[in-house]
Amino acid sequence: MSGAVRLFLGLLVVQTIAYVWLSIYSRRVRRLKLEAHWERKQIVGDKEAFVARGLRAYDKSFRRKLILGVYLVPWAAILTLIYVVNYM
Template sequence: MIALIRLVGVGFVVLTIIYVGLSVWSRRVRRRKLQERWDARRPTADREAFIRRGLERYDNSIRRKLILGVYVVPVLVVVTIIYLTNFY
């Protein structure tokens, strides 16, 4: 039982570090693309306002929510391996 608690605890910490890193990286990529789009088109809007609106849309997008798969996929893999090991 202690081994299971340790596995869950360490797994949660590792997955959280991966999630935070992936979220920061994805947001930086989105910001860079918005900056490049603004530089290419030179719209009449303020650059910072354009980037802020783009990042707000990104925050509500499905792409950001898919990053939560960092928690779901490894848990499903471990549960599947345990199930197949014990019952097949």
Template sequence: MFALARLFVVAFVVLTIVYICVSLYSRSVRRGKLEAEWDEEGMTGDRDAFIRQGLKEYDNSLRRKLILGVYIVPMCLVGLIIYLNNFH
């Protein structure tokens, strides 16, 4: 039982690092797309405010929430594999 708890703690730490990296990467890609949209459309006004507003919308988007799957999918798969190996 202690080995299983240690496995989940180590996996949680590793998945947290992966989550942070994926989240930062996704946010930077979104920022790049907003900057490209601003440049292509030749908009006028405050560019930083446009990007800030776009990133605020991104923070509430479904894509941002789907990144949490980094935690859910691997933990469920490990749990399923352990269950199937031990009880079937």
């Protein structure tokens, strides 16, 4: 049992590292896209305010919430495998 606990804790640590990395990467990509849009459209006004508004909208978006799949998908796969091996 302790081996399984260590395995699950290790998986949780790896998932947390992946979640943090993906969150930072995704936010950075969004920032770069907003800045590129600003430059391409030659929008008049405060660039930093435009980017900040875009990032606030991104924080509320469904795409941002999809990153939580880093936690959900592996656990669902593990539980499915356990069920299939033991009960089918």
